[in-house]
Amino acid sequence: MSKGSPGPTPGFLVWRLANKWRVAVDRAVAPLGLTHAKYSLVASLHGMQRTGERPSQRRLADHTGLEALYVSKLARALESSGLIERTRDPRDPRAVQLALTEQGRAVTRQAITVVQELLDQLLEPLGGLDAPRTHAFTDELTTLLDAPLIPSVPNDEITQGATP
Numbered sequence: 001m002s003k004g005s006p007g008p009t010p011g012f013l014v015w016r017l018a019n020k021w022r023v024a025v026d027r028a029v030a031p032l033g034l035t036h037a038k039y040s041l042v043a044s045l046h047g048m049q050r051t052g053e054r055p056s057q058r059r060l061a062d063h064t065g066l067e068a069l070y071v072s073k074l075a076r077a078l079e080s081s082g083l084i085e086r087t088r089d090p091r092d093p094r095a096v097q098l099a100l101t102e103q104g105r106a107v108t109r110q111a112i113t114v115v116q117e118l119l120d121q122l123l124e125p126l127g128g129l130d131a132p133r134t135h136a137f138t139d140e141l142t143t144l145l146d147a148p149l150i151p152s153v154p155n156d157e158i159t160q161g162a163t164p
Helices: 010-032 036-050 057-064 068-080 102-126 132-146
Strands: 084-089 092-100
Touching (some): 036 057, 036 084, 057 068
Antiparallel strands (some): 084 092
């Protein structure tokens, strides 16, 4: 018998925290016509535009960690809502560049304020956004996110086919 921890595993806790955060953000930004995923795109786009970048959908996908196909779908929906503009990159006709519209900037600023309030609530038990525990927690999360994660494939009859 292996020595397992009596409580939930770290993987389960990460999953629960991610779901708790996603649901809270979904509820908070819904009045602005956004979902958590759409918020992730517009907030990231907002930050990138503030530094002078007009990213492609691929660049935004890489930045957010979302699949490129999903970013494309979200970008089309955000364009239909009047929040972003999608234009062909003059340097690469296959690439689509994204930019917030004036309405998109206004909605994004409101959403960022709402989500910042949620973040303050989430981090209060650690002492708040600027607390040493929060900085340590952020460092640990960054370490985990930077570590490669390649799932192993079980070597069994299902993946290898039946052997005699």
